[in-house]
Structure formats: structure tokens, C-alpha cells
Amino acid sequence: MAEPSSKKQRTQPPYELLYHPGVPGRGEPIRLLLEAAGVPYTDTANQEKNGYETVQKICMNKALKSDDGNPPVFSPPALRVPGAGKDGKALVISQTPNILSYLGDRTGMAGEEGSEQEKYWVAQLALTALDLANEVHDSHHPIAVAKYYEEQKEESKGKSKDIREHRFPKFFSYFQRTLQGNKERGGAEGKYMVGKQLTYADTTIWQVLDGCMFAFPKEMEARKEEFPDLLQGFYGSVKSEKGLKEYLASDRRLEYSMGIFRHYPELDRQ
Amino acid sequence: MAEPSSKKQRTQPPYELLYHPGVPGRGEPIRLLLEAAGVPYTDTANQEKNGYETVQKICMNKALKSDDGNPPVFSPPALRVPGAGKDGKALVISQTPNILSYLGDRTGMAGEEGSEQEKYWVAQLALTALDLANEVHDSHHPIAVAKYYEEQKEESKGKSKDIREHRFPKFFSYFQRTLQGNKERGGAEGKYMVGKQLTYADTTIWQVLDGCMFAFPKEMEARKEEFPDLLQGFYGSVKSEKGLKEYLASDRRLEYSMGIFRHYPELDRQ
Structure with missing residues (x-):
């Protein structure tokens, strides 16, 4: 707690x-x-x-x-x-x-107090990050959620290839452009997606990026140079935020295992 | 308009x-x-x-x-x-x-004015209906959204079978239980999901059910007896609501074609 x-x-x-x-x-x-x-x-x-x-x-x-x-x-x-x-x-x-x-x-995690605009921008970003999480879940369960991965392994390879090659760049480009646009408007030097303070858009996007790094380490490493503001600057600064830094080092932070984000080497970039 | x-x-x-x-x-x-x-x-x-x-x-x-x-x-x-x-x-x-x-x-479409509870119940129901819509989209595009259906037809058959046999009953049971629970609490005789008035939970769930009836007519017909409160009572009463009835009869209501909801007979119940 x-x-x-x-x-x-x-x-x-x-x-x-x-x-x-x-x-x-x-x-x-x-x-x-x-x-x-x-x-x-x-x-x-x-x-x-x-x-x-x-x-x-x-x-x-x-x-x-x-x-x-x-x-x-x-x-x-x-x-x-x-x-x-x-x-x-x-x-x-x-x-x-x-x-x-x-x-x-x-x-206080939905943007500037009283800003209706920021509240809905934060929500749209979190929803989009959670859509990406759903797609990543389907990378190992494209056919049936209740069946084993081994029963849909071949289909998973096709689905993962599409996610890595087409969906990742589309999502990452969107998040990085949001970050850059906010910086242009004077929002916190590229540290936050919306406005001048940490919101749940940042924490939710961070979590999905972190999960992708666990599931697809080679793919994400290869994408780092392409999306430096997102996968290096933003990713690094969010994990150092007060509260998060302590949490991530604590035993309350659970390890990835057989959930949404799974590491199957055969699904990663070869 | x-x-x-x-x-x-x-x-x-x-x-x-x-x-x-x-x-x-x-x-x-x-x-x-x-x-x-x-x-x-x-x-x-x-x-x-x-x-x-x-x-x-x-x-x-x-x-x-x-x-x-x-x-x-x-x-x-x-x-x-x-x-x-x-x-x-x-x-x-x-x-x-x-x-x-x-x-x-x-x-005024998010429940009783001033009710914070109803507002969040309405949102959770709409989100769940939209999750079902996403799954139905994947019934014809389980591998790659940018590829043709014909390139993923075999995988679509497996995905559709799982959706029809396992996901439909899970979602429909949830929506029907919500309806029945609201009726027990005195909410509008089983016409509405939340409280005593039409909300966007009703209209969103109705839209997804209607799309499923277009995409999987045999499956949905076969499910009608199993979920009568949802697929007969609720479905019929929502489409007769003031505003919706006129809209559905107008040329503003567009026809389903090659979007989220598609009718491929080979994906329906055989």
C-alpha cells in the first residue's frame, strides 16, 4: 500500500x-x-x-x-x-x-484541475494504449481465448508478425506525435502526453510499452532508434516519477508471466 | 440531422x-x-x-x-x-x-441526472459492448487488419466458431443478467440496462446485437430462446424508442456492408 x-x-x-x-x-x-x-x-x-x-x-x-x-x-x-x-x-x-x-x-491524475479538454484527451490516450494491450494479448491467442497457446501457435506467428510490423509503428507514431505536439505547446519538455503534469495517460501508455518490451524484446530494441522520444525519453522519465519509482522497486510490482504480455521467442523479431 | x-x-x-x-x-x-x-x-x-x-x-x-x-x-x-x-x-x-x-x-443519456453511480455503470456496459464489437471484427480479420478476408479465411472460421460458441453466451448472459437485475430493483420493466430511462448503454448494446444479427443470422436466431429478455424483449423495445424508431427508418441509417459487421455465411452456424 x-x-x-x-x-x-x-x-x-x-x-x-x-x-x-x-x-x-x-x-x-x-x-x-x-x-x-x-x-x-x-x-x-x-x-x-x-x-x-x-x-x-x-x-x-x-x-x-x-x-x-x-x-x-x-x-x-x-x-x-x-x-x-x-x-x-x-x-x-x-x-x-x-x-x-x-x-x-x-x-488529480486526469490533467489540470478543472480542464475538461485535458480530461478527455487523457481518456482517449489511455483507451488507445489499452487497445494495443488487447492486440498484444491476441498475438498469442488470435483464435480462442480459452484454448492453449500451443493450439494456436501457427496463427500466433502470423498475428505477431502483423502486430510487430504494422501495428507497433502505427501506435508508436501516434504516441510519439502526441508527446511532441504537447512539447510544442509548452507541455513539460516531452515528459508528458497531456499538459504539464503526469496523468494516467502517461502511466497507462508506459505500462503497455513496458509489457511490449517484455514480450517482444528484440522488436522493441530495434524500434528504439525510430521512436527515441517515446521509447527512450518518455519511457525512462515516467519510470523515475515520484511514487512510480518506489512502486516499481517494491514487491507490490508483480512479474509478467502468463498474462496479457508473454515472452515467446518465436513470436519476436527473428 | x-x-x-x-x-x-x-x-x-x-x-x-x-x-x-x-x-x-x-x-x-x-x-x-x-x-x-x-x-x-x-x-x-x-x-x-x-x-x-x-x-x-x-x-x-x-x-x-x-x-x-x-x-x-x-x-x-x-x-x-x-x-x-x-x-x-x-x-x-x-x-x-x-x-x-x-x-x-x-x-441526459448517461443515466439519472446527478447520479455518479449510473454514469459509471452506463460506461462499463458500453465499453463491454464495444469489446464484443471488436471481437466480432476479428471474426473476419483474426490475423491482420490490413489484409483481405480471403487471405485469412481458414483462421476466420476457427475464430468465428469460438466467438459464436463461447463468447456470445458469455456476453449475452452478462447483458441479460444486468437487465434482469435492474428490473428487480424496479428499473423500467426490463426495458433498460441502468435505471429508469434510456441510456447510451442501451443504444450501444442494441447496436452491437443488431450487428451480430446481420453478421450471424442463424446463430442469433438459435440464441433467441436462450436469451429472450435480451434478444427479444430488450432488442425489440429499444428499436421502438422515440428518436431511434424515426432514425432507423430514415436514410441517415446506413446499411451494413464491409465494415465491422460482415455477413459471410461460412462463418455463421452451419
């Missing part, structure tokens, strides 16, 4: 992240937002006794509601906020971009 | 939808929201002279900004709102869920 930073003194509710234990996965952009904001939270499955039972009870069932009268959850992650629901009960919301939007508004 | 409905008399800015011409595609959930809300808008590529040039200039280029100092757009659709940007310029935002969220807050 992160210590509250000095810049964020107002009382925060005890946010509960409900996600699978042991993997960064789709929970990681949410963790990065909270850690960078210095907002305390509970990572229920990883920190609470029988925490994964709670996650399963709320997020992985066939009921008509999730908990405390909230609508059902399609799949983890979900965010549970005691006291924020109807009639003072807990609020439960799901979908990573939706949780980021909710927390961004409440932690 | 829709006539403003009597319930929505406050002045609306002249919203401009920037998208490819001639296909419903990713622009359609945005059109349905605006039509159901009775809010006037310009569908630039379909209604303006040289409109697609404007779309290409703002949304499909390699510049560091899109227009009027806004960040670049990854790909259409985008929403342009004259006067809503910084220094009174136009605001340009992108990503379908982000545009729906922006418009939902401003047109």
Missing part, C-alpha cells in the same frame, strides 16, 4: 482493487495510477486473507448483481469503493478504462 | 461527427446516442460537401496535432465541438467510448 503523497491531503475512500492475484494484467494500469497519485488502496486478492474469494464472489459469478445492489461485473478488474454507492453502500464499477476515468477525476 | 426533442431544450453546440462515409461502423453508437437524445449534429463525411476531406485532414494524418491545437487522432471516429476547446477554439476528442462519455454527460 502506498503512502499518501504530500500533494494529496484530502481524505480518500479506501479503494479496493478486485483482480486476479499474482499477475500485473489488466489491474496494472489501475495500480500505477494509484501509486503515482500516492493514494492508498487495497489490492484485495494479493493483500487480504481469502481475498481472491472476495474477487470471485463479486466479479466472477452468474448473479444478477455483484455486491450491495450493484450491477454484475463482466470480468475482473473491478473497483469497490465503500460508501460511494447508492444509499451509502459500496459502489462497484468495472472495465479498466472506466475505473481509470473514475479514479483520474478523484486523484 | 435529427430534430431537437421537446425534452431537450437547452442549447447544444453544433456537434460534428468525423468518421468514414457510407458505413455505420464505429460511428454508429455515437449516432444512436445523438438521435435518441434528439440532439442535432452534423455527420461530416456523409452530409457536408468535401466532408471526407475534413475527416482525413483532422483524423488521418501524421501531424503533431489534429486541428485548432488539439492532440492528434489515432483513427476515426472523432467528435469536433466548436467553441469547446482551449481559448474558445474547437475541441477534438477521439475513441468511441470517450466520445460517448462526453456526449452522455451533456445530453
